[in-house]
Amino acid sequence: MADTPILKIADKVPEPTLRRLPWYLSNAKLMRERGEKYVSSTQISRQINIDASQVAKDLSYVKIAGRTRVGYEIDALIKVLEDFLGFTNMHKAYLFGVGSLGGALLRDTGLQHFGLEIVGAFDINPQLVGQEINGIPIYHSDEFEEKMKAGDVNIGVLTVPINIAQEITDKMVAGGIKAVWNFTPFRIRVPENIVVQNTSLYAHLAVMFNRLNFNQE
């Protein structure tokens, strides 16, 4: 245990904090729109209904100093939060599987404002290969290894059918992808050094339906 890399562990921000920080960011943007110049963690706390000490603790991960009584300067807070969350740095990604959801994500220009640029997509459907959606070229899946040689893409967005989810993941990882954004309801397995972010819209639907039925009983 003596050689545990303490500094690296300190850099690993807890996931709940990372999920709350975008709330503070959107709140700060809203206040700037209203003409405010400063915001305190107490104000943020009141507006989004999260304990003030939690807000202050979360914000302690980002390197910004508040001033006594006035709080954080809003412009600076927005800038620091956007940088910290990785939204100002463009991260290039490939998307795998241009079905209904994959096509929808290619059309969502909002992702770019949060640091994700999908620079290409892969599919095997001859009606899609060679086409573009929203200016993003669709290549044949066999071209993936060749395309990866450019070396500037390290994120893969997974929107394939579940029966090939693992196979495509393995291909991605072999090709050099370091993070998989998994939109399938399939639990993919990856080597330890590969990041997986699961975003299953269907799992979220299941939670919502259950709570709705529960409330209506």
Added chain:
Amino acid sequence: MADTPILKIADKVPEPTLRRLPWYLSNAKLMRERGEKYVSSTQISRQINIDASQVAKDLSYVKIAGRTRVGYEIDALIKVLEDFLGFTNMHKAYLFGVGSLGGALLRDTGLQHFGLEIVGAFDINPQLVGQEINGIPIYHSDEFEEKMKAGDVNIGVLTVPINIAQEITDKMVAGGIKAVWNFTPFRIRVPENIVVQNTSLYAHLAVMFNRLNFNQE
């Protein structure tokens, strides 16, 4: 505390369980495709790398009995899971805000296979109002209350800009919406009896970027 509705509380399935059940479902579908007839919790456990006792515990919430040694009948397991998760029951929803992400969700036909039917959308953009996307009509936001009188919609999908997220949520709730699927990075506030499911793609991006940077350091 004497009149706590114990049975209702028992019906409230823990969120982690609800998030894992779709994994078991997709795994069972995959095994059916491969020609299997039975699956045990041990098999599921091995395939998706979740502790077998956890799988068995999660599956104890859905009313299905496994048989000693052979496990669960796959067809029955799929049927019961789909019913339990609400995917076989069509839930009608309205979508609010036909921007980039909202438009993308209207085009995602996959949601229908998981029990969500978006039957209409609202916006104020004159170039959108009166149009259809994927067969789904776009109405002016002012028409919402009138449309709600049909009485068969109780879910609202929120994809508006953050500066009107709270205002539109309040309108939805006043109109009779019982569950809000919030795709905005804004933390909305609702009365206690209203269900909120947050699905912030941007928060998920933030987590992924942070983990990726951490691994690359």
